[in-house]
Amino acid sequence: VSPCDRPVPPTAGLSHDKWEIHPSELMILEELGSGQFGVVRRAKWRGSIDTAVKMMKVGTMSEDDFIEEAKVMTKLQHPNLVQLYGVCSKHRPIYIITEYMKHGSLLNYLRRHEQSLIGNMGLLLDMCIQVCKGMSYLERHNYIHRDLAARNCLVGSENTVKVADFGLARYVLDDQYTSSGGTKFPIKWAPPEVLNYTRFSSKSDVWAYGVLMWEVFTCGKMPYGRLKNTEVVERVQRGIILEKPKACAKEIYDVMRKCWSHGPEDRPSFRLLKDQLATVAQGLT
Numbered sequence: 294v295s296p297c298d299r300p301v302p303p304t305a306g307l308s309h310d311k312w313e314i315h316p317s318e319l320m321i322l323e324e325l326g327s328g329q330f331g332v333v334r335r336a337k338w339r340g341s342i343d344t345a346v347k348m349m350k351v352g353t354m355s356e357d358d359f360i361e362e363a364k365v366m367t368k369l370q371h372p373n374l375v376q377l378y379g380v381c382s383k384h385r386p387i388y389i390i391t392e393y394m395k396h397g398s399l400l401n402y403l404r405r406h407e408q409s410l411i412g413n414m415g416l417l418l419d420m421c422i423q424v425c426k427g428m429s430y431l432e433r434h435n436y437i438h439r440d441l442a443a444r445n446c447l448v449g450s451e452n453t454v455k456v457a458d459f460g461l462a463r464y465v466l467d468d469q470y471t472s473s474g475g476t477k478f479p480i481k482w483a484p485p486e487v488l489n490y491t492r493f494s495s496k497s498d499v500w501a502y503g504v505l506m507w508e509v510f511t512c513g514k515m516p517y518g519r520l521k522n523t524e525v526v527e528r529v530q531r532g533i534i535l536e537k538p539k540a541c542a543k544e545i546y547d548v549m550r551k552c553w554s555h556g557p558e559d560r561p562s563f564r565l566l567k568d569q570l571a572t573v574a575q576g577l578t
């Protein structure tokens with residue numbers, strides 16, 4: 294019987310899980326940074342592909358749940374999302390391999406380039422629009438980020454900005470980070486319904502996006518300055534919002550304010566935000 298007559302089994306070519314990367318395919322290079330979660334290093338994959346490898350310190354995340362989710366995450370593909378290439382899960386610590394972004398976090402980029410960015414409203418708005426496009430794709434796929442902030446976005450060549458670590462927060466074991474009363478919980482990016490009931494949604498991502506816009510237009514200032522978390526919670530629940538950054542046009546601040554509507558249903562979707570920001574961008578040229 295000729296091969297073309299036999300039906301090809303659906304598992305053909307998938308002999309091993311395609312999201313599983315063999316460590317021998319990685320050439321580990323310099324360290325990019327570290328945190329309580331472990332170390333991040335640059336690496337060459339299959340000799341030529343630039344990647345970032347997160348080496349997750351044992352005990353920082355629920356690894357089996359994450360490895361299961363990684364299969365879904367590798368399918369989320371968009372020009373403004375940091376692409377997950379795969380995982381090395383057959384050893385400890387596990388490695389999370391993503392595309393490499395050569396200019397590091399958006400937060401550090403804003404702080405390092407404040408002088409050349411502060412007057413360039415068009416460029417700052419374009420950065421916000423790129424993040425909005427990535428978030429609109431996640432929203433369309435009913436995928437909630439849970440820790441959107443300038444520190445969790447990355448900058449690549451030609452001022453490309455991409456959203457990173459979407460959904461990763463669900464697998465962090467440190468309850469100082471996961472519970473809203475914890476010292477590491479991102480209080481300053483959280484809306485009332487998350488502070489009170491940890492009710493995450495794409496609309497809580499929209500609130501965080503408003504704060505990210507404020508970070509961009511202040512070139513990386515800390516929201517609410519040195520206020521303690523308890524003072525921020527009190528203000529947010531009373532409806533006190535961040536003030537307009539100096540370098541920000543009124544119509545851009547109006548978009549931020551809509552993201553900070555007290556009720557999640559009053560906040561725009563990322564889909565709507567994308568159109569509103571594109572309109573504002575046209576008005577700037």
Ligand SMILES: CN1CCN(C(=O)c2ccc(Nc3nc(-c4cccc(NC(=O)c5ccc(C(C)(C)C)cc5)c4)cn4ccnc34)cc2)CC1
Pocket residue numbers: 325326327328330333344345347375391392393394395396397398440447457458461462465
């Ligand atoms: C000229 N400048 C020189 C200095 N500089 C750099 O050193 C630099 C260059 C490139 C960098 N790129 C990346 N850096 C990182 C990176 C670096 C340090 C720390 C981290 N942190 C994380 O990955 C991370 C930490 C915590 C968490 C949870 C949600 C668990 C709380 C999730 C993720 C990432 C990840 N990347 C993924 C793709 N590309 C990168 C990072 C830094 C930037 C360029």
